[in-house]
Amino acid sequence: MASPAADDYLKTVxxxxxxxxxxITPSQLAAKLGIAPSSVTEMVKKLAAAGLVSHVPYGAVRLTDDGTARAIAVIRRHRLIETWLVREFDYGWDEVHDEAEVLEHTISDRLLEGIDARLGRPRFDPHGDAIPNAAGSVEREPFVLLADAPAGHIGRVLRVSDQNPELLRAIEAAGIAVGVEVTVTAAGFSVGGVETEVAHAADVIWLRA
Known part of the structure; x- marks a missing residue:
């Protein structure tokens, strides 16, 4: 099961x-990967046979310990590459995901270690997702989805989903970034005392709980 396709499945789970x-369910996995459900069913069976996931028909897909370790290794590569592209090559945070999808399968472990060292062992990528360290440990603060936070809650932005580049650009234009303090209001949320409105932003931003 040493293949980029298998790694993409494990990373997504x-x-x-x-x-x-x-x-995650097989149908959600198919939607996230943009693959036909029948193809997902076949791959999940292969991953289960390899001891990387556990799955029963029509049930959720869960990683085994071996699957988790492998997924974390791929996630580490992906997020370090995203951070590298933003810091060293002036990529925008809305531009790095697809590049990292390609590079994560091609760079050597030696180059990855060099990138990590050059960047000063970063703990989070440009979107606020935790970068596992070389031992596989992941650090994450208590969090709440902005859409679920009560009015009056004040918290730093911990993470912004990278799945929609257009929405990322709109969020950035509104002055929202990882580390910025947001106040949840009855009407939505404000940044720096200014009421801010970005459609669907509350569904892709996580704050410190």
Whole structure:
């Protein structure tokens, strides 16, 4: 099962439960990967046979310990590359995901270690997602999705989903970035005392709980 396709599956299963607790279903996995459900079913069977996931028909897909370790290794590569592209090559945070998808499967472990060292062992990528260290440990602060936070809650932006580049650009234009303090209001949220409105932003921004 040493293949980029298998790595993409494992990475997607892992990332699905980083910021919410419900495990991923095969149909959700198919939607996230842009692959036909029948293809997902076949690959999940192969991953299960290799001991990387556990799955029962029509049930959720969960990583085994071996699957988790491998997913974390791929996630580390992806997020370090994204951070490298932003810091060293002036990529925007809305531009790095697709580049990292390609590079994560091609660079050597030696180059990855060099990138990590050059960047000063960063703990988070440009979107606020935790970068696992070389031992596989992941550090994450208590969080709440902006859409679920009560009015009056004040918290730093911990993470912004990178799945929609257009929405990322709109969020950036509104002055929102990782580390910025946001106040939840009855009407939505404000930044620096200024009421801010970006459609669907509350569904892709996580604050410190």
């Amino acid at each position: 892992f990332a699905h439960t980083e910021w919410q607790p419900t495990p």
